[in-house]
Amino acid sequence: MTVQELPGAAAYRPAPPPAWKPLTDPAPLLPDPEPYRVLGTDAVADADPELLLRLYAELVRGRRYNAQATALTKQGRLAVYPSSTGQEACEIAAALVLEERDWLFPSYRDTLAAVARGLDPVEALTLLRGDRHTGYDPRAHRIAPLCTPLATQLPHAVGLAHAARLKGDDVVALAMVGDGGTSEGDFHEALNFAAVWRAPVVFLVQNNGFAISVPLAKQTAAPSLAHKAVGYGMPGRLVDGNDAPAVHQVLGEAVARARRGEGPTLVEAVTYRMDAHTNADDATRYRVESEVEAWREHDPIRILERELTGRGLLGDEGIEEAREAADRMAAALRERMNADPVLNPMDLFAHVYEEQTAQLREQAARLRVELDAEQDQHGDEDVEERR
Amino acid sequence: MTTAAAATGERTARTKPATMAQALGRALRDSMAQDPTVHVLGEDVGALGGVFRITDGLAKEFGEDRCTDTPLAEAGILGTAVGMAMYGLRPVVEMQFDAFAYPAFEQLISHVAKMRNRTAGAMPLPITVRVPYGGGIGGVEHHSDSSEAYYMATPGLHVVTPATVEDAYGLLRASIASDDPVVFMEPKRLYWSKADWSPEAPVAVEPIGRAVVRRTGRSATLITYGPSLPVCMEAAEAAVEEGWDLEVVDLRSLVPFDDETVATSVRRTGRAVVVHESSGFGGPGGEIAARITERCFHHLEAPVLRVAGFDIPYPPPMQEKHHLPGVDRVLDAVARLQWEAES
Ligand SMILES: Cc1ncc(C[n+]2csc(CCOP(=O)(O)OP(=O)(O)O)c2C)c(N)n1
Numbered sequence: 001m002t003v004q005e006l007p008g009a010a011a012y013r014p015a016p017p018p019a020w021k022p023l024t025d026p027a028p029l030l031p032d033p034e035p036y037r038v039l040g041t042d043a044v045a046d047a048d049p050e051l052l053l054r055l056y057a058e059l060v061r062g063r064r065y066n067a068q069a070t071a072l073t074k075q076g077r078l079a080v081y082p083s084s085t086g087q088e089a090c091e092i093a094a095a096l097v098l099e100e101r102d103w104l105f106p107s108y109r110d111t112l113a114a115v116a117r118g119l120d121p122v123e124a125l126t127l128l129r130g131d132r133h134t135g136y137d138p139r140a141h142r143i144a145p146l147c148t149p150l151a152t153q154l155p156h157a158v159g160l161a162h163a164a165r166l167k168g169d170d171v172v173a174l175a176m177v178g179d180g181g182t183s184e185g186d187f188h189e190a191l192n193f194a195a196v197w198r199a200p201v202v203f204l205v206q207n208n209g210f211a212i213s214v215p216l217a218k219q220t221a222a223p224s225l226a227h228k229a230v231g232y233g234m235p236g237r238l239v240d241g242n243d244a245p246a247v248h249q250v251l252g253e254a255v256a257r258a259r260r261g262e263g264p265t266l267v268e269a270v271t272y273r274m275d276a277h278t279n280a281d282d283a284t285r286y287r288v289e290s291e292v293e294a295w296r297e298h299d300p301i302r303i304l305e306r307e308l309t310g311r312g313l314l315g316d317e318g319i320e321e322a323r324e325a326a327d328r329m330a331a332a333l334r335e336r337m338n339a340d341p342v343l344n345p346m347d348l349f350a351h352v353y354e355e356q357t358a359q360l361r362e363q364a365a366r367l368r369v370e371l372d373a374e375q376d377q378h379g380d381e382d383v384e385e386r387r
Numbered sequence: 388m389t390t391a392a393a394a395t396g397e398r399t400a401r402t403k404p405a406t407m408a409q410a411l412g413r414a415l416r417d418s419m420a421q422d423p424t425v426h427v428l429g430e431d432v433g434a435l436g437g438v439f440r441i442t443d444g445l446a447k448e449f450g451e452d453r454c455t456d457t458p459l460a461e462a463g464i465l466g467t468a469v470g471m472a473m474y475g476l477r478p479v480v481e482m483q484f485d486a487f488a489y490p491a492f493e494q495l496i497s498h499v500a501k502m503r504n505r506t507a508g509a510m511p512l513p514i515t516v517r518v519p520y521g522g523g524i525g526g527v528e529h530h531s532d533s534s535e536a537y538y539m540a541t542p543g544l545h546v547v548t549p550a551t552v553e554d555a556y557g558l559l560r561a562s563i564a565s566d567d568p569v570v571f572m573e574p575k576r577l578y579w580s581k582a583d584w585s586p587e588a589p590v591a592v593e594p595i596g597r598a599v600v601r602r603t604g605r606s607a608t609l610i611t612y613g614p615s616l617p618v619c620m621e622a623a624e625a626a627v628e629e630g631w632d633l634e635v636v637d638l639r640s641l642v643p644f645d646d647e648t649v650a651t652s653v654r655r656t657g658r659a660v661v662v663h664e665s666s667g668f669g670g671p672g673g674e675i676a677a678r679i680t681e682r683c684f685h686h687l688e689a690p691v692l693r694v695a696g697f698d699i700p701y702p703p704p705m706q707e708k709h710h711l712p713g714v715d716r717v718l719d720a721v722a723r724l725q726w727e728a729e730s
Contacts, residue, residue: 068681156470159468160470160474189458253411353643
């Protein structure tokens with residue numbers, strides 16, 4: 001069904017001016033009512049075994065990363081960690097569909113996507129550890145800073161993709177947002193700009209059921225979040241967010257479409273947040289264990305593993321191998337995160353403006369005096385070390 | 388950009404009257420011609436040339452990709468500008484009117500102002516946000532706000548406001564060239580003010596952050612900016628009759644703030660009045676008065692006074708004359724500077 005065929009739509013349209021033409025792109029904009037699946041369907045026959053195995057290894061690593069980071073909050077090494085356990089298929093696919101020149105615009109929950117894209121696991125955690133806002137150079141990795149204000153990174157992705165296209169670069173931006181974030185004004189403005197400018201952007205909504213405690217039903221009355229696309233004049237796609245090859249395929253098609261100059265796509269991945277919102281949240285207040293149990297059956301690692309073992313692509317040995325590789329990554333992360341970061345308080349003034357204002361120079365001098373006094377008083381290496 | 392010709396005033400022979408609006412348009416044009424990464428975007432900036440015609444002709448000269456009519460969404464305009472700047476462009480964003488910039492506050496405060504800091508200097512955002520501001524043009528509500536205090540309170544932003552035709556050109560050029568984000572406040576009441584000025588002549592582009600003494604005097608200092616500068620200049624002329632010789636400082640830049648020029652003047656005159664249109668409570672005048680008191684306390688012969696707009700939502704156009712600080716209110720404040728204490 002194309003947008004022109006929407007029942008009753010013609011009645012709401014103002015009289016077309018002489019130049020008005022219907023959309024020439026016949027691509028159906030509306031999502032299929034059922035999320036697209038690969039695992040357990042005929043489509044799986046076409047899936048590249050090598051890709052499936054790669055996805056599997058990355059999912060296992062990702063799950064371990066989430067567990068390790070959550071453990072680090074308990075040891076006080078991280079201020080907070082919003083786990084993406086259960087959502088690894090979305091995180092990994094988002095990272096793997098992009099070429100090196102493409103850009104990723106993650107939200108605060110998407111540390112895993114940044115790491116899967118190749119970011120140093122420790123650099124990816126500086127925001128959540130609290131020592132620096134962004135521990136990496138976004139330009140060097142083509143990863144925007146993990147974004148805390150909901151949906152505000154989406155217009156950035158549109159602007160960057162638009163700028164790249166103006167420069168003649170075939171760069172695609174992939175922006176990630178949660179189901180709650182789709183209610184924000186910036187979500188709407190970003191999609192509208194992207195469609196009007198035909199910007200090479202892919203929006204990935206991870207619908208994990210909740211915005212902190214608020215279920216999707218209280219967030220939107222739309223049949224699906226992917227349906228929102230049609231109002232902007234871009235295709236909406238609904239995909240099983242736990243089916244890694246399906247997410248990879250749908251995002252891959254959207255990225256290819258953007259790269260061909262055919263404009264943005266909105267992808268809704270239906271998934272589930274297995275852990276609480278963050279380590280500080282109590283999920284028992286707003287959901288029942290039986291719901292979580294039901295989703296455990298549909299765990300992204302479990303369903304992929306079932307497929308791979310069923311086809312004889314993966315045996316106990318391979319499973320063990322993936323687990324050991326993940327453990328090694330976690331051990332290295334743990335060790336590095338257990339070292340205190342070396343901080344320089346004078347950095348507070350270093351990057352407010354290109355050149356420090358006179359006012360900031362004065363304030364920096366005052367802090368310097370306080371630090372010197374502190375050191376005179378304690379005289380211990382502890383203070384010196386923290387500088 | 389500073390040239391000998393500009394410095395010596397050689398170009399006066401070639402000048403003709405130009406408006407501030409023309410000077411701003413010329414600054415945009417020259418910046419775009421010089422630097423292909425400069426892009427203008429906003430509502431109605433293309434074929435119409437903006438509701439104040441500042442961007443007139445830019446779309447024709449540089450194409451719609453460089454002077455772009457955007458969808459009507461301020462957060463989207465500034466938000467996409469962030470992404471454009473991340474990719475190496477220099478966006479100049481037009482906010483149609485002061486009060487319509489508010490939907491973009493989230494982008495401005497959480498992203499534009501902070502990106503350099505968040506990324507430890509790796510990703511500065513060279514964005515200029517042009518905001519026509521202030522009253523006195525008979526605009527209905529939401530068309531006359533003085534919103535500079537909100538921007539001033541946000542670390543990471545430069546806040547600049549010209550009061551003369553020459554500064555409009557020079558400061559806008561400097562803002563666009565700056566690697567830091569600049570909120571460029573345009574006193575819309577002065578858009579049609581004229582000066583002998585030739586856009587063809589070389590013009591000195593001053594770095595952002597310097598105040599200038601517009602009139603020297605010995606009795607007291609009027610500290611002001613933007614739309615209130617002409618008011619203060621007129622007041623200073625009128626004050627001569629009362630035997631007061633007033634100095635007038637035009638701040639030009641609210642952030643960074645030029646403490647030196649202000650303090651030097653006030654130490655000499657011993658008295659200061661801060662004049663601006665925006666509401667007094669929580670307004671720029673309070674900050675400026677505090678800074679003066681901290682730096683010049685022993686030189687002060689009187690408390691630093693403020694002449695500001697009342698602490699009310701901007702009034703309807705038929706009432707705005709009562710709200711806006713005019714010459715009489717400035718002179719009244721000068722009269723309250725405890726002159727008798729001097730003798
Ligand atoms: C603009 C804004 N408002 C509120 C918050 C506080 N907040 C953080 S996460 C969150 C819920 C987000 O839910 P969703 O978009 O579904 O993403 P999820 O956490 O499920 O990944 C809220 C309300 C915020 N970060 N930004």
